[in-house]
């Protein structure tokens with residue numbers, strides 16, 4: 001029995017290592033999170049006017065990798081748009097993966 005626990009413990013450890021590669025859930029998880037995004041990104045041709053006038057880019061249908069990379073770049077400050085920086089700064093890795101999965105599957 002002890003041996004079995006050791007194996008299970010090891011298995012869950014290696015699982016944790018794999019989990020560092022976060023898998024996005026485009027369904028239930030993302031649907032609660034997109035509420036933060038649809039105010040700008042769901043409207044074709046929509047412009048946000050703070051602090052300047054920006055054309056809000058279409059993110060639906062972009063690759064998940066691209067969306068996640070962009071969000072991470074805002075979070076790190078490599079991309080400068082202040083609103084997106086504020087939003088990305090509040091997202092966890094899991095949030096980004098979920099959102100990226102959702103938008104990449106959107107048509």
Ligand code: HEC
Pocket residue numbers: 033034036037038039040041048054055056057058059066067068070071079080081083084087099
């Ligand atoms: C207040 C309006 C607003 C909200 C809310 C908003 N965004 Fe944005 N988003 C923008 C604007 C404007 C840009 C373009 C900024 C720039 O030029 O860097 C942008 C850029 C992006 C980009 C980069 C797109 C590209 O083509 O490079 C991604 C990805 C993105 N947003 C995802 C999201 C997600 C996910 C959410 C919700 C968690 C969200 N945004 C919420 C306005 C918004």
